[in-house]
Amino acid sequence: MSEPTSGQRPLLEVESLHKSFGGITALDGVTFEVKSGTLTGLIGPNGAGKSTTFNAIGGILQPDSGTIRFSGEEITGESPDRIAGKGLVRTFQISREFRNMTVIENMMIAPTNQRGESALQSVTPGLREDVSEQEERIFERAWEMLELFDIDHLALENAGALSGGQRKLLELARALMLDPELLLLDEPFAGVNPTLEKTLIDRVETLRDEGHTFLLVEHDMDMIMDHCERVIVMHQGDTLLTGTPEEVQSEERVVEAYLGGSGV
Ligand SMILES: Nc1ncnc2c1ncn2[C@@H]1O[C@H](COP(=O)(O)OP(=O)(O)O)[C@@H](O)[C@H]1O
Numbered sequence: 001m002s003e004p005t006s007g008q009r010p011l012l013e014v015e016s017l018h019k020s021f022g023g024i025t026a027l028d029g030v031t032f033e034v035k036s037g038t039l040t041g042l043i044g045p046n047g048a049g050k051s052t053t054f055n056a057i058g059g060i061l062q063p064d065s066g067t068i069r070f071s072g073e074e075i076t077g078e079s080p081d082r083i084a085g086k087g088l089v090r091t092f093q094i095s096r097e098f099r100n101m102t103v104i105e106n107m108m109i110a111p112t113n114q115r116g117e118s119a120l121q122s123v124t125p126g127l128r129e130d131v132s133e134q135e136e137r138i139f140e141r142a143w144e145m146l147e148l149f150d151i152d153h154l155a156l157e158n159a160g161a162l163s164g165g166q167r168k169l170l171e172l173a174r175a176l177m178l179d180p181e182l183l184l185l186d187e188p189f190a191g192v193n194p195t196l197e198k199t200l201i202d203r204v205e206t207l208r209d210e211g212h213t214f215l216l217v218e219h220d221m222d223m224i225m226d227h228c229e230r231v232i233v234m235h236q237g238d239t240l241l242t243g244t245p246e247e248v249q250s251e252e253r254v255v256e257a258y259l260g261g262s263g264v
């Protein structure tokens with residue numbers, strides 16, 4: 001298990017990902033690492049390939065080539081369920097069918113929904129545990145997460161009745177039901193008011209401090225620069241560079257990418 005090298009092995013290693021849709025090259029050599037316990041930002045102009053990268057990592061999309069390793073193990077091309085089962089989860093929008101269910105029901109269903117039948121067992125590794133005991137544990141975790149995100153008072157509301165921002169909190173709380181080691185967040189603050197945005201980022205930082213790792217796509221540069229310890233910059237399907245917020249901001253190439261100066 002232990003690496004011969006001095007530094008700790010990165011939690012996520014993405015190497016040379018390529019993906020085309022018909023004639024469109026969406027990913028053209030994406031390569032980066034995410035260190036365990038960090039809140040890492042992934043930035044880049046619209047169409048840079050951020051969401052496609054997330055889809056490839058989460059197993060929703062097969063890359064044409066390249067490799068993805070999680071905790072040192074290759075996961076390229078595995079199903080989203082299997083990948084989630086290993087502790088790598090991305091948030092999903094609450095789909096139509098779930099909007100008619102209450103918030104707490106959405107939370108309770110999350111593990112089975114995303115991980116298949118084995119979910120209950122992975123939440124509670126004790127094999128012969130009583131089903132009602134398992135449910136109780138899941139219920140307790142659900143409440144814990146609703147409290148963490150300040151939406152416990154909405155537990156009995158239909159998910160469809162929540163504001164856009166509250167729904168974002170629910171999506172995040174639900175993804176955390178799986179107690180993921182790495183959580184991929186694709187623009188989690190879109191349409192969220194500043195107060196809720198602050199709640200969200202505070203909670204993310206708390207969870208980061210507890211050892212969870214986050215990879216965050218976000219357009220708000222101030223948010224990225226204030227809260228991420230590492231930033232990965234994408235442009236036209238490729239990764240330009242990785243660095244601290246200060247390093248990234250002082251890079252000519254980043255400024256150019258954002259101003260379209262290098263758009264060939
Ligand atoms: N399913 C798809 N079919 C065709 N083109 C796609 C598809 N998904 C993404 N693309 C294209 O791939 C490129 C990268 O898109 P995307 O990953 O969504 O960028 P970002 O999230 O950085 O804005 C864009 O040119 C986009 O139009």
Ligand SMILES: [Mg+2]
Nearest residue numbers: 050051052186
């Ligand atoms: Mg996107």
